[in-house]
Amino acid sequence: MDQLKAVSWFVFIISVASILYALIINPPYWIVYAISIVFIPLTILSFGLLSMAKGKKEEEEDKRREPFIGY
Amino acid sequence: MNLMANILLNVTIAFLVGSILLGFQRKVMARIQMRPGPPIIQHLLHTFKFFLKESAFPKTAAMPFYIAITAMLCVIWVAAVIVGPVTEGSLLLFFAIYAIHKIVEHNAGSSSGSPYGKLSCVRAVFSAAAEVPLFAVLIIIYLKTGTMILSSIVTYQNQHGALLLSIPLAALMFFVLILSKSPYSPFSITKGKDIVSGYETEHFGILRGYLMFSESISWYMLLWIFLTVFIGGLNPVGYLIGMVIITAFVAFINALTPILNPNHSVMTQVTLAFIGIVGSVIILLY
Numbered sequence: 001m002d003q004l005k006a007v008s009w010f011v012f013i014i015s016v017a018s019i020l021y022a023l024i025i026n027p028p029y030w031i032v033y034a035i036s037i038v039f040i041p042l043t044i045l046s047f048g049l050l051s052m053a054k055g056k057k058e059e060e061e062d063k064r065r066e067p068f069i070g071y
Numbered sequence: 072m073n074l075m076a077n078i079l080l081n082v083t084i085a086f087l088v089g090s091i092l093l094g095f096q097r098k099v100m101a102r103i104q105m106r107p108g109p110p111i112i113q114h115l116l117h118t119f120k121f122f123l124k125e126s127a128f129p130k131t132a133a134m135p136f137y138i139a140i141t142a143m144l145c146v147i148w149v150a151a152v153i154v155g156p157v158t159e160g161s162l163l164l165f166f167a168i169y170a171i172h173k174i175v176e177h178n179a180g181s182s183s184g185s186p187y188g189k190l191s192c193v194r195a196v197f198s199a200a201a202e203v204p205l206f207a208v209l210i211i212i213y214l215k216t217g218t219m220i221l222s223s224i225v226t227y228q229n230q231h232g233a234l235l236l237s238i239p240l241a242a243l244m245f246f247v248l249i250l251s252k253s254p255y256s257p258f259s260i261t262k263g264k265d266i267v268s269g270y271e272t273e274h275f276g277i278l279r280g281y282l283m284f285s286e287s288i289s290w291y292m293l294l295w296i297f298l299t300v301f302i303g304g305l306n307p308v309g310y311l312i313g314m315v316i317i318t319a320f321v322a323f324i325n326a327l328t329p330i331l332n333p334n335h336s337v338m339t340q341v342t343l344a345f346i347g348i349v350g351s352v353i354i355l356l357y
Binding site: 019022023026029032033035036037038040041042044045047048049051052053054055 | 073074075076078079082122123124125126127138141142145146149150153276277278280281284
């Protein structure tokens with residue numbers, strides 16, 4: 001498992017757990033706002049990083065190369 | 072209702088309705104230009120599709136800022152949903168959110184390392200100089216109603232009638248701001264096709280889907296604020312009808328107007344802002 005995937009899994013689990021905590025425990029409103037603002041975006045981002053397709057290792061270098069490196 | 076459930080529900084509604092409205096806008100534009108156009112759900116489908124696409128991050132990108140800036144866009148518009156439909160809080164917070172939106176445009180462009188992104192980044196600063204004065208509409212609303220709190224503004228309108236009728240130039244200014252944020256708008260210089268997709272050029276795959284998710288919420292929220300501040304007291308069906316009408320009107324303008332060059336775009340917006348502020352102050356005085 002590469003580093004990006006490991007971090008994404010970690011963030012996804014923490015984010016979903018925080019949202020479930022706010023849903024079930026019903027903490028003070030400022031904690032709910034903080035969880036919503038931070039963890040809703042992180043849930044979606046980490047889910048996306050996990051669900052995205054990854055290309056072949058040998059082709060990756062070509063895809064990452066930027067054809068325009070500046071003016 | 073549980074507060075977290077309320078927030079999740081509103082964010083979901085904002086995303087789904089915003090996506091459908093952006094698809095509807097493309098459809099109306101296409102029909103005006105005698106094209107069949109994509110299905111109305113195309114924007115929504117694209118958003119989901121990009122979450123499954125193969126993604127790679129350019130070598131020239133400034134990591135992790137390149138990814139974090141897309142999260143920032145989502146953070147501010149989720150915050151906008153909380154300030155808006157969930158709590159009906161202060162309009163000043165929307166001003167802050169909109170200002171950060173311009174910063175996100177700027178930094179998404181610069182973090183990618185692409186010259187198209189960098190050019191868009193410069194244009195984002197340029198257009199902020201024009202769009203932020205348009206947001207000065209908030210001052211006029213405060214002068215008229217004596218409050219910045221959305222729920223109080225709605226109450227004011229229930230007693231004195233819609234602000235759309237009493238400060239129409241302020242409504243026009245806000246409408247120009249909405250127009251500026253719509254795709255293919257004459258003022259959308261940060262995403263002009265002369266610079267490919269502007270600050271989004273190097274954000275493809277999952278990151279593009281993520282940006283589109285936030286942009287859908289942003290479109291919904293801008294329309295929601297306009298309807299709440301200038302008409303007020305609408306039920307959900309009223310909001311939906313209002314959003315469809317404004318989106319169709321914006322599509323009509325965008326279909327018939329070319330994207331202006333940066334100088335013309337900024338000068339037009341600044342002129343409209345000047346007319347709006349001075350005109351509104353005169354209306355308030357007499």
